[in-house]
Amino acid sequence: MPRRKLVVLGLLGTRLDAGRNRNRWERWRPTVSLVQHDDLVVDRLELLHAPDRESTELAEVVANDVAHASPETKLVRHEVGFKDAWDFEDVYATLLDFARSYPFDVEKEDYLVHITTGTHVAQICLFLLTETRYFPARLLQTSPARDREDRAPGSYTIIDLDLSRYDGLASRFHKEQIEGQSFLKSGIETKNAAFNALIERIEHVAIASREPVLVTGPTGAGKSKLARRIYELKKARRQVTGEFAEVNCATLRGDAAMSTLFGHKKGAFTGAVIDRAGLLLKAHQGVLFLDEIGELGLDEQAMLLRAIEEKVFFPMGSDRETSSDFQLLCGTNRDLRENVARGEFREDLFARINLWTFRLPALHERPEDIPPNLDFELHRVSKALGTNVTMNREARERFLAFASKWAWAGNFRDFSASVTRMSTLAKGGRITNGEVGAEIDRAKENGGSRTATNAPNDDLLVRVLGADQAGRLDRFDRVQLADVVTVCASSRSLSEAGRELFASSRAERRSVNDADRLRKYLARFGLEFALIRERA
Structure with a gap:
């Protein structure tokens, strides 16, 4: 050769x-x-x-x-x-x-x-x-x-x-990657394959990119905690040297919104008695996290877009530009595409922050991760109370059986509060069947029978509509739409689905055009028959 x-x-x-x-x-x-x-x-x-x-x-x-x-x-x-x-x-x-x-x-x-x-x-x-x-x-x-x-x-x-x-070096870098993913999960050994794959992707992007990251998911899914973890991971890798600045945009209104984000000069508006730097400047060489960015006003959105693209902005009342080089993380529990369609969110800003988008699942979508999260919460509350909190076997099994089927509307916030209540009431730091039973009764009294259904039609509705939009439906609409979607998914045509759904109306000759009636019903939720078939 x-x-x-x-x-x-x-x-x-x-x-x-x-x-x-x-x-x-x-x-x-x-x-x-x-x-x-x-x-x-x-x-x-x-x-x-x-x-x-x-x-x-x-x-x-x-x-x-x-x-x-x-x-x-x-x-x-x-x-x-x-x-x-x-x-x-x-x-x-x-x-x-x-x-x-x-x-x-x-x-x-x-x-x-x-x-x-x-x-x-x-x-x-x-x-x-x-x-x-x-x-x-x-x-x-x-x-x-x-x-x-x-x-x-x-x-x-x-x-x-x-x-x-180089096996040694490859093993070392693999170990660092695993440690980074564990860090983003707060050290919780999660078992949900989809969630672990999501965290792996987030870890890779967090290290490799400085572009904006959009984190979606229901309230309490952990968006704020993840954002801070991303910052801490980047800082540990010496990728940022500045601070972590965060704000919930739902709390910002009027002049306060502009001032909080971009700062102001003395006298810019009534009450502006001193200069204020603003969060964008605070996040220079660091990370800015805007939670519930869908609540931000259109004027603030326009200024934010320029600050992302050109790294400059005008503080309120100033005719001199200020520069800040920061990485933007955003969180929302809304469907920003719907906001864009309604004119409530700028399309160009959405396009800019939608480069890396990750959806955090609700707690009830990860039932296999409830046991390790329970252990994490018990450890957390033990440190807070200054005593070692444990659960006996019977109490643990009963609580896990309940928790895996409960909807947890507030997700990890509700879950954490539940464990905190049981731990605080437990005598000698030992949670028994009594504390668990009282907590289950309390949950049902406050939330009715909000069990997380795993019925096929509800799972299909989430897959077709998306968890965010499905979660915002009234219970009545959710049950009805889930049944309609199930029929559409198993039908060969819109007309066939309409005939099955409106069979009683047809028998009484009150149904004129089943297909058109069904089409209009689906349109109320932004759905089409072909889309349902595709996602099903």
Whole structure:
């Protein structure tokens, strides 16, 4: 099998490679040394250099010396000009353009990127472009002999950035990923596969992106806690240095909304007796969390959009722009698409914050996660009460049987309050059947018989309509619509579904057009027959 060609790409070292007289052979020159190693056969050397006269002349000297030292090595010169060799953006963009245009042939050739020469900025850019596989190569680092009088070509090290080749490193990074996901879940060992996959995706996005993140889900599902956890995770990874600023937009109205978010100057409105910085400025180099963003006014939405895109805004009463570089996290229990359709939410802002959208499920959608959450709450309340709170076996089994079927309208807020009440009333920190029975009776008295139904028609309604919208339906409408959706899902046509649903009306000749009647009913909830069939 023929040997694959070895190609080295590197920058001309304007200082280390310099030299035109005979004494240059007495010195270690990194580019020339590449071809002087007996165990490193370079078939082609791609030399990048600036287009100015001095660099061009030096490149000619180096090319001749390479040909003298290794006649079998072909040297190809490329003029690559940096406007400023110390400007990261300029150097990276220039090298990226070169990488994209270079005709790599990975089937026939192996590539090394020489990172010994060039400015530190250029070396970093070469590393990043190799790590991201724009250069499908390994890194090559060379160094002179320890004895400067030694005329040997020095030494070299080849670095492979494919971490999958290193089991130890791969295990370490995998462990860090698992730790990050556990951190986002507050250390709770959840068992729901869909929820765990969701947290894995959130962890990846939180580390890799600074774009806005939208977290949806019912009230009490944990949006605020997740937002703070995302911030703490990013801060632990040194991705943010600023503060975490948060506000519930449902509490903001009028001038107070503008002032809270964007700040104000003294005298901007009645009561503005001093300057105020505002949350956007507080979140500079940090994270801003706007909970219930659907409640934000249209004027505030417009200013927020500009602040996200341009990083600037005007505080109230000021004619001077203020800048703030923050990452935006948003939370809502509403369907923002409906708000956009009603003109209550700006379409352009929704498009901007909808890049990464994650829906947190309700507690009753994760019954298998109730036991570990119970353990978490018992540990939390034990610390709060200063005593170790436990449950006997009978009490635990009874509470879990109830909790797995209860609707938990307030989700984790209700669940946490329930455990807190039982723990506080428990004598000696031991929750018994008596405390559990009292809590179940209390829940039923306050919430009627709000058990979480797992009936097929209700599950189908949630799948078709979405949990958020289904959760906002009156109980009467929910039961009726669930039955209608079930019939539609099992019918071959709108007319067939209409005939079944309005059979009594047809028998009494009170039904004129069953299909049209059904179509109009579904339209009240933004549904169509084809959509139901598709999602079912």
